[in-house]
Amino acid sequence: MSYAKVLCVGLVGVTGHLVEVEADLAPGLPAVVISGLPDTALHESRDRVRAAIVNSGQRWPNRRITLNLLPATMPKYGSAFDLAIATAVLGGSGELPLAPLDGVVILGELGLDGAVRPVRGVLPMVAAAARAGWDRVVVPVGNAAEAAVIPGIRVRAVDTLHRLVAYVRDGSPLLDPPVDLPEPDPDGPDLADVAGQGLGRRALEVAAAGGHHLALLGPPGAGKTMLAERLPSILPELDDDAALEVTALHSIAGLLPPGGRLLRRPPFQAPHHTATVPSLVGGGSGLARPGAVSLAHRGVLFLDEAPEFSKGALEALRQPLEHGRIQLARSGGGTEYPARTQLVLAANPCPCAKPSGDAYCECSPLARRRYLGRLSGPLLDRIDVQVKLLPVRAAELMEVARAGESSAGVAARVALARRAAAARWAPVGRKLNAEIPGPYLRRPPWRLPVRDTAELRGRLDSGSISARGFDRIIRLAWTIADLDGRDRPGREDVLEAIQLRTGEGT
Numbered sequence: 001m002s003y004a005k006v007l008c009v010g011l012v013g014v015t016g017h018l019v020e021v022e023a024d025l026a027p028g029l030p031a032v033v034i035s036g037l038p039d040t041a042l043h044e045s046r047d048r049v050r051a052a053i054v055n056s057g058q059r060w061p062n063r064r065i066t067l068n069l070l071p072a073t074m075p076k077y078g079s080a081f082d083l084a085i086a087t088a089v090l091g092g093s094g095e096l097p098l099a100p101l102d103g104v105v106i107l108g109e110l111g112l113d114g115a116v117r118p119v120r121g122v123l124p125m126v127a128a129a130a131r132a133g134w135d136r137v138v139v140p141v142g143n144a145a146e147a148a149v150i151p152g153i154r155v156r157a158v159d160t161l162h163r164l165v166a167y168v169r170d171g172s173p174l175l176d177p178p179v180d181l182p183e184p185d186p187d188g189p190d191l192a193d194v195a196g197q198g199l200g201r202r203a204l205e206v207a208a209a210g211g212h213h214l215a216l217l218g219p220p221g222a223g224k225t226m227l228a229e230r231l232p233s234i235l236p237e238l239d240d241d242a243a244l245e246v247t248a249l250h251s252i253a254g255l256l257p258p259g260g261r262l263l264r265r266p267p268f269q270a271p272h273h274t275a276t277v278p279s280l281v282g283g284g285s286g287l288a289r290p291g292a293v294s295l296a297h298r299g300v301l302f303l304d305e306a307p308e309f310s311k312g313a314l315e316a317l318r319q320p321l322e323h324g325r326i327q328l329a330r331s332g333g334g335t336e337y338p339a340r341t342q343l344v345l346a347a348n349p350c351p352c353a354k355p356s357g358d359a360y361c362e363c364s365p366l367a368r369r370r371y372l373g374r375l376s377g378p379l380l381d382r383i384d385v386q387v388k389l390l391p392v393r394a395a396e397l398m399e400v401a402r403a404g405e406s407s408a409g410v411a412a413r414v415a416l417a418r419r420a421a422a423a424r425w426a427p428v429g430r431k432l433n434a435e436i437p438g439p440y441l442r443r444p445p446w447r448l449p450v451r452d453t454a455e456l457r458g459r460l461d462s463g464s465i466s467a468r469g470f471d472r473i474i475r476l477a478w479t480i481a482d483l484d485g486r487d488r489p490g491r492e493d494v495l496e497a498i499q500l501r502t503g504e505g506t
């Protein structure tokens, strides 16, 4: 026997695909050739596998070894193929009878000492194995809990190559995934903690209900960050498909909390304004790491002090915000990650960040315009709700010390509003008001009667709002109507929408 085949999984974006690792050993000068679109990490696998085999007390076959990873047309990234390659080499050399591993998918990186190290992306890899009809996997012990999240799969774990060899050779036991999982994280921050801020709270609720991007403008102390952090607490939990997708992205980033559990809460990502472009949109060598915009997929991306982000960083967010996915250039092809996120950005009204209208701020009107102008174009244009918040006054703090409505109460209204919108837009295949193109809302049967939009039309005619702003306000009016349980927006809804768009009346 000088040929062996072992099952593994490679990732293309967030989707796993079965990979067959073939090893053929032929007489001739000792050498190792790898084919099947390997990347650098996989080329380096030769040295790791060789050292791991020798240091596990096995013989390295001094023959010409050809390794082929199928399908050959699929690019392979990262080091998760190591363990399968080592197993195939030992099987092909006749050292190891591989019958016990028939139909078993093998994942893991090898250390030079023969230790099996955790890899990123095990969850989508195991999901792919299950989808392809395989029900047994061997994974690094550090990934076992994560692998066990996928139902219908028998997960066994290894800490060393030696343990796998001993299992195949004489039936020594493999390791089981941990059973004593830590308790899930306690719930995040709650809206009950937010004092006052009637307008801010309403803006947050409307943004949540319609899936609208949100801009919070105001001086320090206005509670912008507090509000933003609480948006996930009023969004619906992720359904099964979304939870799997979100958990897979965190798995690929190597950021899953220990314990192995599907992420059910919409994620919240708040990259610092010094964040690099790759950390925002993804990148890195080997298996590309998802960036903040993908880690916020189906959740919230919060840019605090948004004008302080570099121009390149803001520009890089344009594509994912527009398309709901991000394409990363890789050797051998591109990688695409989902990035459908709700953007919340916060900004001070001026570069000095001192209270506005205050004697301390000496920024000129031009400096202020320029500062916020950095956000225009790619970002601000896409944001439906733009409110100006004032510092929370002491009186408000006292008043709301009595009771701020909790997130659970707001979330219930948001869920009802979303249901109403989803039912209305089902025929056009959309769910959220934010996804409805403006022109669509201007046509019958959705066009609002003139008597309800008179103020809005006046503003359009006078040039105080743009045509695009007009569409955004109409969209918001629909969300407000949904929240208040009306079939269609009326004049009052349009007026409130104007306020949420322009920040007036505060």
Ligand SMILES: [Zn+2]
Residues within 6 Å of the ligand: 350, 351, 352, 353, 354, 361, 362, 363
């Ligand atoms: Zn200033």
